[in-house]
Amino acid sequence: MSEEKLLDIKGLKTYFKTDEGVVRAVDGVSYGLKKGECLGIVGESGSGKSITQITVLGLIPQPPGFIAGGEILFKGQDLLKLKKKEMRKIRGNRISMIWQDPMTSLNPFLRISKQLTEPLMTHQGMSKEEAREEAIKMLEKVGIPGPRERFDQYPHQFSGGMRQRVMIAMALLCRPELLIADEPTTALDVTIQAQILELMKGLREDFGTSVILITHDLGVVAGMADRIIVMYAGRVMEEAPSQELFHRPSHPYTVGLLRSVPRLDKGKHSRLIPIEGRPPNVAKPIPGCPFADRCHWAQDKCREAFPEPVEFADGHRVYCWRAKEVHAANLGTHATPEHMDAVEAKIKAGGSIDVSDDATV
Amino acid sequence: MSEAKPLLQIKGLKMHFPIYKGAFVRREVARVKAVDGLTFDVLEGETLGLVGESGCGKSTTGRAILQLYTPTEGEVIFRGEDLCKLDKATLHSRRKDLQMIFQDPYASLNPRMTVGDIIGEPLKVHKMATGNALLSRVQELMEIVGLDPRFVRRYPHEFSGGQRQRIGIARALTCNPKFIVCDEPISALDVSIQAQIMNLLEDLQREFGLTYLFIAHDLAAVRHISDRIAVMYLGNMVELATGEAMYDRPTHPYTRALISAVPIPDPEIEATRERIVLEGDVPSPLNPPSGCVFHTRCPFAWDRCKKECPQLKESEPGHFVACHLLDEPGREGALPPVDGNTTKQAVSASVDEE
Numbered sequence: 009m010s011e012e013k014l015l016d017i018k019g020l021k022t023y024f025k026t027d028e029g030v031v032r033a034v035d036g037v038s039y040g041l042k043k044g045e046c047l048g049i050v051g052e053s054g055s056g057k058s059i060t061q062i063t064v065l066g067l068i069p070q071p072p073g074f075i076a077g078g079e080i081l082f083k084g085q086d087l088l089k090l091k092k093k094e095m096r097k098i099r100g101n102r103i104s105m106i107w108q109d110p111m112t113s114l115n116p117f118l119r120i121s122k123q124l125t126e127p128l129m130t131h132q133g134m135s136k137e138e139a140r141e142e143a144i145k146m147l148e149k150v151g152i153p154g155p156r157e158r159f160d161q162y163p164h165q166f167s168g169g170m171r172q173r174v175m176i177a178m179a180l181l182c183r184p185e186l187l188i189a190d191e192p193t194t195a196l197d198v199t200i201q202a203q204i205l206e207l208m209k210g211l212r213e214d215f216g217t218s219v220i221l222i223t224h225d226l227g228v229v230a231g232m233a234d235r236i237i238v239m240y241a242g243r244v245m246e247e248a249p250s251q252e253l254f255h256r257p258s259h260p261y262t263v264g265l266l267r268s269v270p271r272l273d274k275g276k277h278s279r280l281i282p283i284e285g286r287p288p289n290v291a292k293p294i295p296g297c298p299f300a301d302r303c304h305w306a307q308d309k310c311r312e313a314f315p316e317p318v319e320f321a322d323g324h325r326v327y328c329w330r331a332k333e334v335h336a337a338n339l340g341t342h343a344t345p346e347h348m349d350a351v352e353a354k355i356k357a358g359g360s361i362d363v364s365d366d367a368t369v
Numbered sequence: 370m371s372e373a374k375p376l377l378q379i380k381g382l383k384m385h386f387p388i389y390k391g392a393f394v395r396r397e398v399a400r401v402k403a404v405d406g407l408t409f410d411v412l413e414g415e416t417l418g419l420v421g422e423s424g425c426g427k428s429t430t431g432r433a434i435l436q437l438y439t440p441t442e443g444e445v446i447f448r449g450e451d452l453c454k455l456d457k458a459t460l461h462s463r464r465k466d467l468q469m470i471f472q473d474p475y476a477s478l479n480p481r482m483t484v485g486d487i488i489g490e491p492l493k494v495h496k497m498a499t500g501n502a503l504l505s506r507v508q509e510l511m512e513i514v515g516l517d518p519r520f521v522r523r524y525p526h527e528f529s530g531g532q533r534q535r536i537g538i539a540r541a542l543t544c545n546p547k548f549i550v551c552d553e554p555i556s557a558l559d560v561s562i563q564a565q566i567m568n569l570l571e572d573l574q575r576e577f578g579l580t581y582l583f584i585a586h587d588l589a590a591v592r593h594i595s596d597r598i599a600v601m602y603l604g605n606m607v608e609l610a611t612g613e614a615m616y617d618r619p620t621h622p623y624t625r626a627l628i629s630a631v632p633i634p635d636p637e638i639e640a641t642r643e644r645i646v647l648e649g650d651v652p653s654p655l656n657p658p659s660g661c662v663f664h665t666r667c668p669f670a671w672d673r674c675k676k677e678c679p680q681l682k683e684s685e686p687g688h689f690v691a692c693h694l695l696d697e698p699g700r701e702g703a704l705p706p707v708d709g710n711t712t713k714q715a716v717s718a719s720v721d722e723e
Contacts, residue, residue: 027702052559090632122610161508197422197586199647202630206646227632231639245519268564270593273638279571280593282564286529315659341635 009165013065013081014186014218015041020078022063025071033059034241036078040187044217046212048233048250050226054287056242061188065105066095093178101131104179108191110171114163120174121159131182148179150207169200177208177219183215190222205232215218226269230254238262239292241298243314248324255340256325260305263339267348278345305330306353333361371645374546376580377434382407383444384426384433401654405604405685408681411548416581418573418595418612420664421653426604427584431550434582434697435467436460445611466539478525483520484511484536509624510539514569529604531562538569542577550582555590567594588631592616600624602610603662604654606681610688622667661693669700
């Protein structure tokens with residue numbers, strides 16, 4: 009735990025001015041990333057999971073966006089205070105990104121050779137020939153067959169999975185310390201997704217890169233991430249080591265998410281329990297917890313103020329007034345549906361869970 | 370299950386899209402074989418899941434069954450009639466019984482029509498109701514799918530994605546259909562909303578005795594909602610079985626890879642699962658491989674697979690597989706382990722059976 013943090017986001021607020029008011033896309037988000045770690049960030053669309061990382065890269069369009077507060081420490085240096093020129097030396101070099109859609113994030117007019125040698129020549133000062141050799145080596149590493157022959161082709165000549173491999177190669181070219189992958193497999197088919205995830209695991213071992221993996225798919229983070237952050241409406245709800253998050257979720261939203269996702273290993277009879285209602289409009293200020301309106305556990309204080317984090321073992325941090333009770337109720341993937349229903353019924357009736365009695369399932 | 374009668378019988382369904390070239394003399398230069406010979410039944414009251422990767426022809430199958438495309442070949446038998454042979458007027462009247470829910474709730478609703486007009490249109494088209502009767506039916510339907518009937522005069526853009534999908538579902542229900550093709554009805558929605566829509570579909574099925582063809586690429590969702598699952602690859606059906614048999618005893622090498630590729634939201638299970646990672650990409654349907662279309666990516670393929678196209682055969686009652694391995698199980702040799710917590714034993718068990 010005493011290890012140096014590679015990235016430390018503190019109280020970050022990224023807002024956007026719109027006609028409907030100020031949209032609080034990221035509203036006071038704090039989390040850190042240790043060296044060599046893979047951090048998964050999950051959340052629904054509009055939860056601010058991508059915007060946080062786009063802010064890290066300094067790519068928020070200003071205006072309409074603006075940073076209303078907070079700091080982003082990358083190895084102790086505040087990225088928000090850097091000049092554009094200095095940021096450009098870091099982006100694509102020490103921090104790089106894999107975007108969601110491999111169809112739109114490569115320039116269709118340029119051969120991939122051009123797109124792959126450019127960062128090496130700009131950041132590492134390589135000559136054209138050196139860059140070419142290096143880029144071809146990297147293409148080989150990410151599993152593109154016949155990289156030398158395909159090097160001068162255009163993006164449209166590659167399939168979706170191959171394009172994502174090109175994107176990964178491009179992101180890794182400068183041996184970044186931090187790789188941000190924003191839904192890297194969402195646009196791909198499952199068998200291709202499996203290929204790309206295996207590739208990313210292998211490359212992480214080879215290069216020791218720290219990875220931030222943004223996704224809405226709980227299955228993907230379960231297999232990849234060491235630690236997971238759950239976001240909702242611009243806020244962090246829960247942060248925990250992967251195992252802990254699934255086995256001992258301590259935020260009602262995380263519990264709800266886990267119950268609403270169909271699992272391949274569960275049969276037809278397991279009824280899904282959806283989270284009722286829908287996410288709030290973040291263009292209006294929400295004084296309390298943004299999840300309160302959909303939460304069975306919500307009490308008056310939940311609507312009045314956003315809670316301070318409650319800490320459990322291993323850096324398990326939960327932003328909920330009733331976190332201790334949810335934790336004690338033991339509502340993870342090991343819990344039986346009967347137990348979950350019983351707890352839910354009790355809570356809906358206005359009851360509470362005895363915190364001292366660490367309930368067993 | 371075994372007593373259920375087939376509601377629809379699909380026999381040798383083929384859907385080819387010709388590609389033409391030449392400005393003056395148009396000639397066919399190639400054919401995209403989107404669906405290439407499907408034979409299966411949809412049983413009354415069941416949900417048949419249709420899975421496969423993009424481009425495998427699952428949506429085309431759904432549309433060809435509903436005669437939204439005119440199939441190149443084959444029969445779709447509904448109540449003793451071949452839908453492909455009906456004349457326009459008769460087909461039009463049959464459409465009441467066969468409906469569709471579309472994938473994209475943003476593109477499939479006319480932005481210039483009010484919700485009431487959208488849901489009520491089928492009633493007008495089929496001359497089933499007018500005036501107040503129509504309005505009250507529309508409001509009844511809105512209530513059934515969980516929309517506030519007071520919103521009947523609102524436009525689609527005023528609703529969220531999940532609510533729009535409910536509008537699409539209400540429209541499909543308007544004429545009391547027997548059979549609904551659900552074409553990726555949840556893939557455009559957020560996770561917490563997906564569960565709401567899936568539960569709604571299940572409730573409606575129970576209430577109105579509907580039969581679904583549920584098309585999706587998300588295997589976990591299909592497994593959740595379906596009684597039986599059919600797996601497609603490049604225009605062909607490779608396996609058809611009950612959800613349980615498909616998960617416990619996936620038999621076709623493609624199904625095994627597909628199931629092992631689906632991540633399960635539980636790190637403990639993920640850590641111990643073995644993944645079968647298929648090499649390469651899906652070949653182009655313009656020029657599908659000879660013999661078994663999967664042989665280019667199949668770890669077991671041998672000469673026979675390149676020449677001979679395997680037919681669907683029963684590996685156990687109700688479990689159909691199109692693979693030559695069924696005839697020569699010895700060829701599997703050292704099976705790559707399959708995922709799931711139980712599947713490893715299950716695979717060896719299924720080999721024993723063979």
